[in-house]
Amino acid sequence: MSSQVDHFLPCFGWLRRYNGELLRSDAMAAVIVTIMLIPQSLAYALLAGLPPQVGLYASILPLVGYALFGSSNVLAVGPVAVVSLMTAAAVGQFAAVGTPEYLGAALVLALLSGLMLISLGLLRLGFLASLLSHPVISGFITASGILIAASQLKHIFGIEASGHTLLELAQSLVAHIGEANLPTLLIGGLATLFLFWVRAQLKPLLKRFGCSDRLADSFAKGGPVAAVIATILVVEFLSLDVAGVRVVGEIPKGLPPISIPGFDPELWRLLVPSAFLISIVGFVESVSVAQTLAAKRRERIQPNRELVGLGAANIVSAFSGGYPVTGGFARSVVNFDAGARTPLAGVLTAVGIGLTALLLTPLFHQLPKATLAATILVAVLSLVDLGAIKRTWVYSKKDFSAMLATILTVWFVGVEAGIIAGVSLSVVLFLARSARPHFARLGQVPGTHHFRNVKRHDVIASPSVLSLRIDESLYFANARWLEDKIYDMAVADPQVRHVVLNCAAVNEIDASALESLEALIERLEAAGVALHLAEVKGPVTDKLRRSESFCAHAGRLYLSHYDALSELDPATTRAADIGQRPNRSKAAMPLTLEQAQTLA
């Protein structure tokens, strides 16, 4: 009973053994993550084209939703850069930034994404996420990072610019660069430099001054908050908002509102593909960081429960004025390093952000958008992993081509198109390989009942029986090609009267391959050659038996390859059994050579 409850609500598991020591660890982590999350949640809402408070709302109740259902102890959920970019791209197609429709569409997107994640979890379809190969996801994140950085330049320069692709952004930036606002540029530029300096230099510096590793780390994570405070003060005292520095402005004070996503069937239908892609990308991102961090403590996460946890977070987000959320990479690492031990750390972070929304929002009125842009800029550039691109290039040109297709499509067509291009190309490249499977002509190893590749072993091949082994399941992508190959090999030598197909490596024969086999049998029959199968696996045999037309025309099914040969060419087999080589006729030799070329 208790394990049943634990299965659906994993939180009961850790709540039962909760104690004061765990609370101290979790609370400490929550404070550090809250400090990190405040500027991030405002900034990512800006990136998603949403009002800043939406970022705060998405960082409160969704964290509680995840804590109830998720399986990771340290995953820090909330708004993240890539999902914010994808939200902007998806919602931007159907509504203009700043309108109530835009906000409503973001809620619908979170709800759909939540429902999909939960369905995938309950149906155990987490497998679908594995179609997103490492090179594609890594290329996608690198490309998105650069695209996001480019999209933030307008805030740093204080100009109006727009565009969803790198090209559009560049054109728009160049067109408006003359309108740059100097105070904004100073604030944005200095904030960016400061944040890069904090990231690269502050921690070693503090340690040199005798700070402990952990304390130095916490200070370094506070960089964005320091930039936020400093620039608010500068704007306030120099009245730079009057001088054209754009500020965040009025943020409503208070806890998240209850929001009901509107039900417009047409809008839902249109948002389904985007919600699916956001779900899959968010899940893959979350699960890989959660898995890496869990392994460091010898813990485990369950991918299907992660789906449910992230789904719950998104549904809660949809009903509490938020937008799509997922587990953040940097944030979870900080949570882990700061000592989070259970999902309660997430709940405490939610309390921290809740207090911020309740009490601190008036303080952000004079916060320059340029500061938030600088925060995003520095955060996303750490997502860019050029090393991964190089490693992939060195390791596999095929994987590299899928990665490159993803990157270029993200930059020059769109983020969703990028994912689709990468996944499609990697699937097609994989299918292309199994569509031209390795196959070998076999001969008998003298003195044994074994059959091996004639090209690699010193074996005896029957002149009248062509023995072939195919090292792949027979299915739609290779069916017709194999049909032609086998036919050509069989009719190339007029001495051949039988073909024996060794199916030891064939795990499946699908309906397309069955039709091709039937066609092959018919074509070979017309040429006076019979086709037999040997060493067919049990499940495959059972399936073949269901096809009447196959059973009516096929030759025999032999249990072993040796059985087939000893019946179809007893003379050669008898000679090979005692290790004797028959006098090879002239006709038999060229066939083998020719096949060596065919197979090359």
Add this chain to the structure above:
Amino acid sequence: MSSQVDHFLPCFGWLRRYNGELLRSDAMAAVIVTIMLIPQSLAYALLAGLPPQVGLYASILPLVGYALFGSSNVLAVGPVAVVSLMTAAAVGQFAAVGTPEYLGAALVLALLSGLMLISLGLLRLGFLASLLSHPVISGFITASGILIAASQLKHIFGIEASGHTLLELAQSLVAHIGEANLPTLLIGGLATLFLFWVRAQLKPLLKRFGCSDRLADSFAKGGPVAAVIATILVVEFLSLDVAGVRVVGEIPKGLPPISIPGFDPELWRLLVPSAFLISIVGFVESVSVAQTLAAKRRERIQPNRELVGLGAANIVSAFSGGYPVTGGFARSVVNFDAGARTPLAGVLTAVGIGLTALLLTPLFHQLPKATLAATILVAVLSLVDLGAIKRTWVYSKKDFSAMLATILTVWFVGVEAGIIAGVSLSVVLFLARSARPHFARLGQVPGTHHFRNVKRHDVIASPSVLSLRIDESLYFANARWLEDKIYDMAVADPQVRHVVLNCAAVNEIDASALESLEALIERLEAAGVALHLAEVKGPVTDKLRRSESFCAHAGRLYLSHYDALSELDPATTRAADIGQRPNRSKAAMPLTLEQAQTLA
């Protein structure tokens, strides 16, 4: 030199050995195909939403284009039902039927389709067509046949109805059925009954009266022409056009015009996906009929040259006032049966249709559209193959689900969506299988150096070395799953110190699998277990060597599984070599049993 020319222009091959006897055969076939093609080309243009003469134009020069570059001796190219339906669906999104834009878009579609077919042929990408599995293409054609039949009912009833899905068509028909025109219904109904009777009964009847088989066949193929003549006469003499029977009307007299497809980049971009689907469907259809017919005469066709041939036909069509064409199934069978011996039969058919366009078009003025609809109705119902649906259901539920998804999507969403749904589902189902590959724990066969599955053979497994064999390439879809499975098995038994992965069946390790292997090595290392690989194939080893981080962390690469075991657990190996079973410790046994469950 001559073989070079033959390669690019296969027509030189057969022209060189052309003679009077071949000409007699080809001419006879051309006459019969022309008679069959006249009503079909008018009817399919109607189905595509185009003026009737466009059907004639698409049956003239495109046939010459194919004859120059194609490799089949009997394929009869021209407008076909399924491609006409797809053209209507594609072009209908961007222009209204009857407008010059509609006609212009059809030309662009033919041009794009031609360029794609030629590119696929030159790049030898015919493989892409094999992604269209037999069940998907067969389901697609059956579903399209029924959809086309439903779309023609409005002409038989003489009412206005529209819609691209079965549901829309049914609603529209029901809404307008009250406006049915009785004379039209009589003509359409009688023509349909007559054509069905001709198809089913005429040939046996004629043979009973002493006709030869071939003559009876030719008469039966003339059924549509007889219906056309009879209904033209009826409409003319009873002035039924005044009574509301819709007729084809004025068809411009003359040879095909020279048409230049307009270049509107936006329209081209929008039509690319449709052109791609039309190309692939048309190619698969053509190539399968061409292959079947070639095999009957022990001839061969080259799929990549077929792509070029069909591409040439479509480009010619775009520049001579036509629309997308491909090889027709019924038409090619007639061509074959009537004795066509070379592609010149197609050229002669083109001359026949050309003469029709030049001289006979005024005769079609009074041709009722209901007659053309009856021709289509009878022709497409022969495409419906319910037997294939049943056979697929019996043979494989997985193939059946892809087929059913195709059929339902064609009927209720759209033709293009149907193809995409079918292909996606069959690819995902295929990947799902290889994403959860079979793998086995191995033990040493006593007294030999062989290693076999512990579940199937009486073998000796080392208590400290876990031997695993994976029967699939390691790639993105199975990488993470295998990583978890192997980790769980290795840490389940505290006695295990080494894992040896037998890679004899691994043809590839892609970048995702490499990262998973690296992660696995790290996780196992943390648990005090080392990972080694055995029997890795040459090309795979070469690739692994390119990854520095893999080489730095992995255990050893052993040539044979026996080498690995004799080094890692010499005691058990020595005992097994002489057929001795070691005293199994209690800890070793439960692991094997547990694995039996894990693997079940």
